[in-house]
Amino acid sequence: MHRGVFKRKKAARAEASLLSFKLGYINLMITLVPFLLSIAVFSRLAVLDLHLPKLGDDSESVALQGANAPAAAPFALTVAIEEEGVSVSNGPDRIASIRHQEGKPDAAALSTLMQKLKKEHPDTKEVVILSRAKTLYADLVSVMDACRSVKGGGGDPKSAQSLFPDVSLGEVS
Amino acid sequence: MVRRMKRRKVEIPYLNLISLMDMFTILVIFLLFQASSGEEMISIAKDVILPISTASQPPRRALTVTVTPNEILVDGTRVAETPAVLQEKEVVISSLRTRISAAGGKKVTILGDRTIPFALLKKVMVTCTESGIEQISLAVLSRET
Numbered sequence: 001m002h003r004g005v006f007k008r009k010k011a012a013r014a015e016a017s018l019l020s021f022k023l024g025y026i027n028l029m030i031t032l033v034p035f036l037l038s039i040a041v042f043s044r045l046a047v048l049d050l051h052l053p054k055l056g057d058d059s060e061s062v063a064l065q066g067a068n069a070p071a072a073a074p075f076a077l078t079v080a081i082e083e084e085g086v087s088v089s090n091g092p093d094r095i096a097s098i099r100h101q102e103g104k105p106d107a108a109a110l111s112t113l114m115q116k117l118k119k120e121h122p123d124t125k126e127v128v129i130l131s132r133a134k135t136l137y138a139d140l141v142s143v144m145d146a147c148r149s150v151k152g153g154g155g156d157p158k159s160a161q162s163l164f165p166d167v168s169l170g171e172v173s
Numbered sequence: 174m175v176r177r178m179k180r181r182k183v184e185i186p187y188l189n190l191i192s193l194m195d196m197f198t199i200l201v202i203f204l205l206f207q208a209s210s211g212e213e214m215i216s217i218a219k220d221v222i223l224p225i226s227t228a229s230q231p232p233r234r235a236l237t238v239t240v241t242p243n244e245i246l247v248d249g250t251r252v253a254e255t256p257a258v259l260q261e262k263e264v265v266i267s268s269l270r271t272r273i274s275a276a277g278g279k280k281v282t283i284l285g286d287r288t289i290p291f292a293l294l295k296k297v298m299v300t301c302t303e304s305g306i307e308q309i310s311l312a313v314l315s316r317e318t
Contacts, residue, residue, distance in 0.1 A: 029197035036204035047310035138287035
């Protein structure tokens, strides 16, 4: 009888110490989890590289003018973001124009056209994207995305097929 | 007999914390891995909302030029006011040019808000190339798919 009480007391003490350990552990976790959550990054940062023409005598080295885009390349793809649509042309020859959807460039249609053009000109990598002064940066980036690559182009839905990755920027003249 | 059973019930408050501890441990390990894998080199100003893109190229260490609707910052220090720059006829932003030239380097990452007009972006880019920058990258948020 006496022994039994002693045993139970000991067990209770052990249980109490275990409980306090657990509580301490949980307290630590409760502080750690919000801290780590706060520093966690859920949207990854990436960069788009711009293809800069070599510094020459052209004073506006970034801005290529629409009509005199590289003359050496046989196929000079130019995408101009205009007020009511995106017009795609090869140098001075217009290929197509895609109307904006709700004021934004129609990225899906542009992507389809770019895939078709890539099939016709598999060696071309450059594209010149011309924007107006008022074009929003977000719209420009969406057009750049449509020109640069397409998701699931080669049958594999996960891999991105590169279309015209060397993007130069310019202003509509 | 009845009394004894009652006492027993009171004596053992049973709360199973093991599963809670397990859950927290897994959560902490997951978050630790995530925090250590994404080495964030670029600090983004609070009022910049980057455009979303399909690009997946990781950012590299470079001078950062942040363009918000209110101001232009180079590595976190303010160099120009955006409205003033927009009104200016001159394409090259002189204060930005001085700052970039002073910093040296050949590469620049532009963190632009998604609402800035192309005219502003062009001014910033022209200023960069005029200051001897050879590689301009545009920072975007990578769309996870």
